[in-house]
Structures are given as C-alpha cells and as structure tokens.
Amino acid sequence: MMSNAVLLEKVYVHDVYNKIALNCHNKHNRAWPNVKKFLQKFDSYSMIADIGCGTGKYLSISDHFYVGCDHSNTLCSLSKQHQPSVQVLTADNLNIPLRNDIFDAVISIGVIHHFTTNERRLKAVKEMVRLLKPNGGQLMIYAWAFNSQDILVPSIDDGPRRKGFGSNGSSESDNNEENDNNGEHLSYLSRVDELVRRNDQDFCDRKDVLLQNRRKLRSHTLNGRRTPPDAKFRYATSPSYHTKRVYLNTDENNNKVVERNKLSVIHVLQNFVYKMVSKSPVVKYNNPIPITSDLLIEQNQEHPQFQVRHFPLSSCSNSSSIEHPSTVINDKNPRNKRFYHVFVRGELEKLIYSVNNELDTTTKLILVKSFYDHGNWCVVVQKQQL
Amino acid sequence: MKLITHNMLTSNIIKGVKNGFPLKINAVKVENITVDYNRDFITRMLPRIEYNALRSAVSDIGINESLPEVLSESLQEDDEFLKKMHKVLLEIEIEEGELICPETGRKFPIRKGIPNMLLSESEVS
Numbered sequence: 001m002m003s004n005a006v007l008l009e010k011v012y013v014h015d016v017y018n019k020i021a022l023n024c025h026n027k028h029n030r031a032w033p034n035v036k037k038f039l040q041k042f043d044s045y046s047m048i049a050d051i052g053c054g055t056g057k058y059l060s061i062s063d064h065f066y067v068g069c070d071h072s073n074t075l076c077s078l079s080k081q082h083q084p085s086v087q088v089l090t091a092d093n094l095n096i097p098l099r100n101d102i103f104d105a106v107i108s109i110g111v112i113h114h115f116t117t118n119e120r121r122l123k124a125v126k127e128m129v130r131l132l133k134p135n136g137g138q139l140m141i142y143a144w145a146f147n148s149q150d151i152l153v154p155s156i157d158d159g160p161r162r163k164g165f166g167s168n169g170s171s172e173s174d175n176n177e178e179n180d181n182n183g184e185h186l187s188y189l190s191r192v193d194e195l196v197r198r199n200d201q202d203f204c205d206r207k208d209v210l211l212q213n214r215r216k217l218r219s220h221t222l223n224g225r226r227t228p229p230d231a232k233f234r235y236a237t238s239p240s241y242h243t244k245r246v247y248l249n250t251d252e253n254n255n256k257v258v259e260r261n262k263l264s265v266i267h268v269l270q271n272f273v274y275k276m277v278s279k280s281p282v283v284k285y286n287n288p289i290p291i292t293s294d295l296l297i298e299q300n301q302e303h304p305q306f307q308v309r310h311f312p313l314s315s316c317s318n319s320s321s322i323e324h325p326s327t328v329i330n331d332k333n334p335r336n337k338r339f340y341h342v343f344v345r346g347e348l349e350k351l352i353y354s355v356n357n358e359l360d361t362t363t364k365l366i367l368v369k370s371f372y373d374h375g376n377w378c379v380v381v382q383k384q385q386l
Numbered sequence: 387m388k389l390i391t392h393n394m395l396t397s398n399i400i401k402g403v404k405n406g407f408p409l410k411i412n413a414v415k416v417e418n419i420t421v422d423y424n425r426d427f428i429t430r431m432l433p434r435i436e437y438n439a440l441r442s443a444v445s446d447i448g449i450n451e452s453l454p455e456v457l458s459e460s461l462q463e464d465d466e467f468l469k470k471m472h473k474v475l476l477e478i479e480i481e482e483g484e485l486i487c488p489e490t491g492r493k494f495p496i497r498k499g500i501p502n503m504l505l506s507e508s509e510v511s
Contacts, residue, residue: 002507003507006507043430044426044430045424045426045427045430045431046430047431047434063427065390065427065431067391067394071504073500073502076500077498077500080498080499080500085419085421087387087388087390087391088500089391089395089500089502089503090500090501090502090504091503091504092503092504092505094510095399095505095510096399097395097396097397097399097503098394098396099394099395099396099407102394102434
C-alpha cells in the first residue's frame with residue numbers, strides 16, 4: 001500500500017500537474033532571470049539536467065545539451081510539442097535514471113517543495129548531487145519560501161477534479177465530467193480526505209495562541225457546521241498576496257468575502273507575531289550552517305501537516321500572470337490543489353548540510369551561494385572530490 | 387529520444403540492479419532528422435560518452451553505421467569520425483519502442499520520443 005507521503009504527492013502534486021498541464025504553458029513560460037544567468041555562465045556545450053523541467057522553459061538556454069526530467073508525462077509531451085528537439089524523460093526526482101558524475105549543472109526550480117517529508121526532500125537533493133561532475137558540477141535549487149506551514153494551493157484549472165469528490169456523496173459529485181472511476185483511485189481519494197481531515201483536526205488540537213485564535217474565529221464564523229476543508233483558510237501577509245486579493249474575492253458570495261476579510265485581518269496579526277518570534281539565524285557560508293532545530297517544521301510521515309492557501313498566492317507568479325478573473329480558480333473542490341512544503345530561512349541550507357553528511361567521505365558539497373529570489377529560497381552548491 | 391540521451395540513461399534505480407547500463411533498445415519507429423554539424427559540441431560531449439554502450443545501441447536499432455571498435459585518441463580529432471558521431475548521437479530519434487533493463491528485463495516504454503522511466507514504489511529500494 002502507498003505510504004501517506006506518496007499518496008499525498010500523487011493526489012496533490014502528480015495528478016494536479018497532469019491535469020493543469022494543458023493550460024499552464026502560456027502562463028508560466030518565462031524563464032527566471034537568475035536561473036537563466038546561472039545557466040549562461042557555464043562554458044558552451046555543457047551538459048545540464050533540469051529535474052522537474054515542467055514545460056521545458058529552461059531547456060533551450062544557451063547552447064548547452066539538456067536532459068529534462070518531469071514526473072508528469074503530460075508536461076514532458078508539452079515540452080516536446082513546443083520544442084521537438086528537446087530531450088525529456090518521464091522520471092521521478094527520487095529515482096533519477098541518469099548516470100553518476102557527468103553533468104556540469106543540475107537545476108531544480110520549484111520542485112523539491114512538492115515533497116511532503118524532509119526525508120524525501122533529502123533524497124531528492126541527494127539524487128541530483130549524484131548526477132554532478134565531481135569537480136565543479138553545480139546544482140541550483142529554488143524552493144518556495146514562507147514563514148508558515150506546508151500548504152495546498154488550488155490549482156490552475158476551473159473544472160471539478162475527480163469522481164467521488166465530497167465525502168458524503170454531495171451533489172457536486174454529479175457535476176464531474178471525468179470518467180476516472182476505478183476503485184483503487186476512489187479508495188485512495190477517501191484516504192486523502194481522511195488525511196486532510198485529520199490534519200485539520202491536528203491544527204485544532206494545538207495549544208499555541210495563534211491557532212487557538214484561528215479556531216475561535218472559525219467556529220464563530222461557521223456556526224459549528226461541519227465544513228469542507230476549503231473553508232479553512234489561513235492568509236499570509238505576503239505583499240504580492242494583498243495586491244491580488246481583490247481578484248480572489250470577485251467571484252465569491254458576500255458571506256464568504258466577509259468571512260475571509262475577517263480571517264485575513266487576524267492572520268495579518270498572526271503572521272506579524274510569528275515573524276517576531278521566529279527570528280532566524282544568519283546563514284554563514286564557510287561553516288556548518290548554524291540552524292536551530294526549532295526553526296524547522298517538524299515533519300511526521302504519518303501526519304503530514306499543511307494548510308490550505310488560496311491560489312494565486314504563488315510567490316513565483318508575477319502580477320501579469322493573473323490577468324483574467326478566469327484564472328482565479330474555482331477552489332470548491334478540496335482536492336483541486338497542489339501541495340507545497342514552504343521553506344523557512346536557512347532550511348534549504350540545512351538540507352544541503354544533511355545531504356553533505358550522507359555523502360561518502362571522498363565527496364563534499366560547497367555552498368556557493370544562497371539567496372532569496374521572487375519568494376523562493378535559492379542555493380547553488382558545488383560538488384567537490386577530495 | 388536521441389542516442390546521446392540513451393547513453394546517459396541507467397536502470398540502476400530499480401531495486402537490486404547494479405549497473406543497469408546500457409539499456410537495450412527495442413525500436414519500433416526511428417526517425418532521421420537533420421541537425422547542423424557542430425564539431426566543438428561533439429568534441430566536448432565525447433569524454434562523457436560511454437563508447438561501447440553507444441555501439442551496442444547502434445546495433446540494437448540495426449542502423450547501418452559502422453563505428454570503429456575502439457575509440458582511440460587520434461580518432462577524437464578525426465573529422466570524419468566526429469561527423470559519424472554527430473550523426474549517431476544527434477540525428478537518430480527513437481519515436482516509439484522500449485528500453486529494456488539489462489539485468490531484470492524491466493521494460494520502459496518510449497512514446498512520442500519520450501521514455502517513461504517511472505517505477506512503482508515496490509520496484510525501488
């Protein structure tokens with residue numbers, strides 16, 4: 001049987017990307033300047049792997065030879081449709097079917113935040129390090145930054161997603177047009193519902209003030225009704241979010257607008273408090289990175305914890321990607337979301353440090369660069385042979 | 387999928403597989419495409435190519451291209467040889483077929499030029 005981590009990734013990452021693939025090419029096809037710069041600094045005809053290549057926007061930068069990997073076959077096909085000569089594989093970041101030690105560079109742009117446990121993120125990075133040339137091969141990682149917990153982001157598509165949606169056979173399931181109704185699928189979807197429900201319960205059981213406030217607010221506004229996971233949002237104070245909130249509310253009914261505005265005021269305060277209490281240490285490059293354990297969100301394989309966050313709170317989307325209200329999604333379907341583990345300051349470096357500790361004694365990683373870019377924590381690491 | 391890509395692929399991600407290299411090719415549909423010859427590109431790629439694996443890939447597909455048995459130093463400067471390498475590495479596209487793990491026989495389908503290398507949870511370590 002699938003472990004919970006695998007199950008969540010299947011439903012909230014793989015299935016979603018396969019579904020949204022068709023309309024995501026035009027919305028996210030801009031290469032990020034700093035990634036582009038990174039790729040351009042390598043000598044001509046370098047060999048580069050893009051792990052989690054999506055629609056392949058980086059596969060034609062400069063005159064390098066690229067191999068793109070993505071777990072989504074639909075996305076791989078899209079890359080190939082748009083650029084017939086690209087070399088893409090449907091493959092898993094945790095088990096990359098490529099040889100060791102031959103790549104001048106590996107990039108991982110917005111990928112490892114989709115893994116639900118620290119252990120799996122570690123393995124993902126380790127796999128990418130394995131591909132690098134031992135002397136001078138460099139890995140660039142981008143992962144969503146946030147000062148909160150893991151999140152589910154409604155995906156970019158406006159249709160209901162799966163048959164069997166609605167745990168008590170609500171009428172909405174009748175609207176489904178998908179004919180994917182094999183029994184196995186349904187059974188793991190009901191497990192997903194259970195995980196989300198339990199996750200939510202865990203939040204309620206927490207003793208800390210922030211979450212108690214949240215619970216009070218929720219029970220107050222929702223009058224104790226059993227609510228779908230969707231109703232339980234928490235808002236962030238990201239500036240990009242505020243500029244987009246108006247849009248989010250345009251297609252909501254009035255009650256919900258009020259409820260969400262209340263929520264957001266509370267959460268502005270919550271996040272402010274959170275920021276005050278979670279001052280992160282300064283990262284120094286030359287030493288083992290000093291990161292305290294409480295900085296990291298405890299990960300529990302059996303009880304992954306996350307929150308549901310509205311699209312588009314995408315820290316990687318610039319304002320122009322939200323041009324039409326139609327891209328502001330129907331998020332009535334609780335499963336129509338993507339999972340993100342959002343990285344706190346220093347966490348990515350700590351992950352690299354852990355990977356470094358697991359390498360054999362003749363290999364080590366050097367942290368070349370660590371920075372913040374468009375709502376992501378980013379690192380460049382280099383593989384060295386001793 | 388081009389043969390240069392095939393040359394990078396391994397199935398050692400399967401539980402219990404040591405090398406998983408080179409993957410055997412069962413090609414159903416192969417296309418020849420034209421790519422501009424770039425000597426520097428080929429010279430730079432050569433050190434990373436597993437030459438024997440490339441030769442066996444060529445014979446798997448059954449194309450009529452005879453590569454010398456041994457890749458000598460002098461060959462690496464030889465324009466005629468480099469052009470042959472260019473052709474083999476970049477101009478052959480396997481559109482449909484499958485890749486086969488040399489140790490377990492596990493098959494990986496190739497559809498529309500894209501190999502599917504995903505494994506189930508029970509197949510990986």
